[in-house]
Amino acid sequence: MPASPATEPSLIDTALRAGSGDQEMLRQLLSTAGAFSIRLLVAAAILAFTLWAAGRLAKLTEGGVGRMTRRHNAADKTLSDFASAMVRYVIIAIGAVAVLQQLGVQATSVLAVLGAASLAIGLALQGTLSNVAAGVMVLLLRPYRVGDRVELNGKSGIVTHLDLFNTRVLDYDGLTVHLPNGKVFGDTIVNLTQSGRRRIELTVGIDYEDDIAVATGLMLKLAAADERILPKPAPWANVTSLGDSAVNVTLRCWATPDQWNNAKFDLLKQIKQTFEAEGLSFPYPHQVAVDRPQQYAKAEAPAEGGDQTADAEAPARL
Numbered sequence: 615m616p617a618s619p620a621t622e623p624s625l626i627d628t629a630l631r632a633g634s635g636d637q638e639m640l641r642q643l644l645s646t647a648g649a650f651s652i653r654l655l656v657a658a659a660i661l662a663f664t665l666w667a668a669g670r671l672a673k674l675t676e677g678g679v680g681r682m683t684r685r686h687n688a689a690d691k692t693l694s695d696f697a698s699a700m701v702r703y704v705i706i707a708i709g710a711v712a713v714l715q716q717l718g719v720q721a722t723s724v725l726a727v728l729g730a731a732s733l734a735i736g737l738a739l740q741g742t743l744s745n746v747a748a749g750v751m752v753l754l755l756r757p758y759r760v761g762d763r764v765e766l767n768g769k770s771g772i773v774t775h776l777d778l779f780n781t782r783v784l785d786y787d788g789l790t791v792h793l794p795n796g797k798v799f800g801d802t803i804v805n806l807t808q809s810g811r812r813r814i815e816l817t818v819g820i821d822y823e824d825d826i827a828v829a830t831g832l833m834l835k836l837a838a839a840d841e842r843i844l845p846k847p848a849p850w851a852n853v854t855s856l857g858d859s860a861v862n863v864t865l866r867c868w869a870t871p872d873q874w875n876n877a878k879f880d881l882l883k884q885i886k887q888t889f890e891a892e893g894l895s896f897p898y899p900h901q902v903a904v905d906r907p908q909q910y911a912k913a914e915a916p917a918e919g920g921d922q923t924a925d926a927e928a929p930a931r932l
Contacts, residue, residue, distance in 0.1 A: 653716055653717060653718070654717070656716055657713045657716040657717050660709060660712050660713050660716060661709060661713050663709070664705060664706060664708070664709025664710070664712070664713070665706070665709070667705055667709075668701070668702045668705035668706050668709070669702070671701050671702070671705055672698040672699070672701050672702040672705075673698065675694075675697050675698045675701045676694045676695065676697065676698035677694075679693060679694040679697045679698070680694045693753050693754075693756070696750075696753050696778070711725070742779065744796040745778070745779050745780065745794050745795045745796045746778045746779065746795075747796075748794075748795035748796045748798065748799035748800070749776075749777065749778035749779060749780075749795040750778065751799055752776065752781070752795055752798070752799055753776075753778075757803045757805060758773055758776075758803065758805050758807075758808075759773065759776070760773050760774065760775065760776055761773060761807070762805055762806070762807040762808065763805075763806040763807045763871050763872075764783065764803065764804060764805055764806060764807075765802075765803075765804035765806070766781065766783060766793055766798050766801070766803060766804075767793055767797050767798055767801045769783055769785060769791050769793065770785060770786060771783040771784050771785035771786060771791065772784050774790070778795070779794070779795060780792050780793055780794050780795055781793045781795060781798050806871045807871050810870065810871075811844055811868045811869065811870060811871070812868065812869060812870070812871050812874045813866060813867070813868050814843075814865075814866070814867050814868065814869055814874065814877060814878045814881065815864060815865070815866050816833075816864065816865045816878070816881060816882055816885065817854060817862050817863070817864040817865075818862070818863060818885060818886075818889070818896065819857055819859075819860030819861065819862050819863075819896060819897055820860060820861050820863060820889070820894050820895065820896065820897075821860065821861070821894070821895045821896075821897050822859075822860070822861055824861070824894045824895060825894075826853055826861060826863065828892065828894065829851075829863050829889065829894055830851040830852060830853075830863055831851075832885070832888050832889065832892060832894075833849075833851040833863065833865040833885060834849055834851050834865075836865075836881060836884050836885060836888060837849035837851075837865060837867045837881065840877060840880070840881065842869050842870070842873040842876070842877040843867045843868065843869055843877060843881075844867070844868040844869060844870070846868075847868055849865065849866065849867035849868075850865070850866045850867070851863065851864065851865045851866070852864065859897040859898075859899070860896075860897040865881070865885070867881075
């Protein structure tokens with residue numbers, strides 16, 4: 615019978631036989647260890663170069679994105695941090711695959727495992743990944759930045775933090791509101807800071823007998839005297855409607871978003887005080903008692919032959 619082919623001894627058998635004094639197995643073990651040591655050193659060198667390259671390219675990316683945003687007057691550290699982190703993770707992932715392949719792990723197996731893991735994680739974190747995708751779009755399109763006054767998903771305030779998952783807003787009541795980026799990006803975004811100005815509109819009612827020109831002139835004078843009101847666009851005042859008991863006059867002017875609240879309330883106070891000092895009145899809703907006509911009183915009088923005595927005595931009985 616033909617001799618069966620010799621089977622290759624395992625690494626453990628080789629080590630045991632080499633330890634027992636088998637010179638052939640000892641040489642084979644040393645050769646295998648030497649080859650593996652070389653591959654281990656190469657893998658360590660690849661890992662060290664990968665970490666160095668990831669840090670270096672991340673810094674270059676951060677600086678480049680920062681210069682680009684400053685050139686467009688849209689400096690945003692969040693965008694540069696996000697871009698540098700993405701570059702760092704991509705370089706590290708490529709280096710990790712190269713290290714595993716150098717150690718004898720097949721790259722196709724690694725990619726298959728990573729693909730299956732990514733699919734499972736994606737299915738489990740659908741909502742979170744939608745927030746991440748929306749966060750990427752916010753960072754790229756920049757509808758708002760940290761420090762802007764905004765209205766997001768029905769909430770108003772100042773943006774204090776922005777990342778891939780949520781936007782943090784400090785509202786005007788001093789409360790911190792965390793808004794998921796998926797809901798923010800899918801809804802209307804109102805940026806109150808981006809244009810650099812916001813309109814103030816104040817409407818007050820004056821009596822029909824008051825002078826309209828005096829009222830509008832006083833409004834324009836008060837707006838021009840306030841340093842917080844922007845000269846352009848120029849303030850505007852005119853009659854906007856005729857009410858039941860008042861003529862409604864409106865003042866429209868502009869202020870910066872930071873000064874909008876205080877300027878609006880101060881102007882409203884000054885308008886009331888100035889109108890009263892100039893003799894202009896503010897009509898308010900009131901009721902007027904009207905006497906009934908005489909014919910209605912006759913119609914309600916008792917008919918002839920009726921029991922007038924009973925009617926006269928009725929209040930006494932009550």
